[in-house]
Amino acid sequence: MSSIFDDVRGEFSKTNNAVIKLILTNVIVFVAIIILYIVFTIAQYPHYYQWVMDQLSLPASFGAFLYKPWTLLTNFFVHQGPFHVFFNMLSLYWFGQVLEEYLGSRRLIAIFLLGGLAGGVLFLTMYNLVPYFQPELANTSLIGASGAVFAVILGAATLLPEHTFFVFLIGPVRLKYIAALCIIITMAQLVGPNAGGNLAHLAGAMVGFGFIKSLQNGYDWGKPIYTIGEFFQKIFTSKPRIQVPQRARATTSTTARHFSQKSENASVIIPNQDEIDAILDKISKSGYESLTREEKQKLYKASQQ
Incomplete structure (x- = not known):
């Protein structure tokens, strides 16, 4: 068991492996929720488990959301049922690797987070403004990383539409067709029993598409995410100050500028x-x-x- 903890800790200490870190985070939360469910059920306190889930899931009612705004973020790290988390993490692994290889870890994280947040915002907006959804307002909540994962899928498909995946029993399929099928299935289920989840899928898909198109036009939607990440990194990471003699500092600075100019030109x-x-x-x-x-x-x- 200790070796598993060592492996997990080792993965989180690495750089440029955002896919693995996101998957591990979701799996760790899922396992923790399973343990709580078992413990509270055996102890005959199931209402405690429900209270925990209520603190993590995003309520459809805007009034309820105002009392727990953190759920706009926590909801897409929470899953119920092994198949729910398995298929989300499998999709994140496949499509996330493409984005991470091509755009780097921090942009993958930005797409994932922005897709999840957009899913929550559209979910809240539609359930509070559209009459069709309002009969279920008091009894509906949103959990799962599907919206964030859809952002990753559409981001990968927009970036590399001709890239192929081998699909079991079908063979090689281009990313653009996989993304199109995901959108069609989502649209077909917007008025079904999982309407809230499919609204999140649609919002995530729009974020993934828009993020890549904007990036190709020279603007990065992820800048606010990077700024927040750097802020927390500075808080939790302390670097020892190294004293450099004035003469050496000047020489190093000149060399660094020369190298930087050459690198930028290249x-x-x-x-x-x-x-x-x-x-x-x-x-x-x-x-x-x-x-x-x-x-x-x-x-x-x-x-x-």
Whole structure:
């Protein structure tokens, strides 16, 4: 058991593995909820378990939400039932790896969080303003990472629509078709028993699409998330101050500026059309996974032009 804890702690100490950290966070919360359910059920205090769930799930009523605003964030880290968490985390693993490989960990986290928050906002808005949903207002709440995961799916499909996944019993399927099927299923269930969850799916999908399109036009929706993350990182991380002699500091500064200028000049090289065509041909023949890191970066630079 201690080795499992060591492995988990090791994963959280690593950098550039946001997919694993998000999955572990959701799984840890899920396991904790199962333990609470078992303990309170055996102790014959099921109302305590329900109280815990009420503090984590997002209520449909805006009045109830005002008394626990934190649920706008906590709801998409909470799952009930093994299949609920399994399929969400499996989708996050598949599609999240594509985004993390191409855009980095912090942008993946930003898309996930913004998708989950947007899902909660649309859920609250529709249930409080649209008459169709209001009969269920008092008895409905939202949990699950589906909205956040849909943001990741649509983000990956918008970034790399021709990227293929191998689907069991079907074969290779392009990301754009997987995303289209997800949207169709969501739209078909907007008036079903899980209408609230599907509203969150739709909001997450819009965030994933908009995030990538905005990024390709030069604006990053994730900036507020990065700022908040850096703020908390400064609070919980302390770096020892290293005394550097004045002469050495000046030399280091000059060298660093020279290196930075060279790096910036190198980073703005845009691949030509022949290079892009060759990369696209390689994707169509061998799949996105066959690309080198340099080829992935070239493709991303081309998509921003």
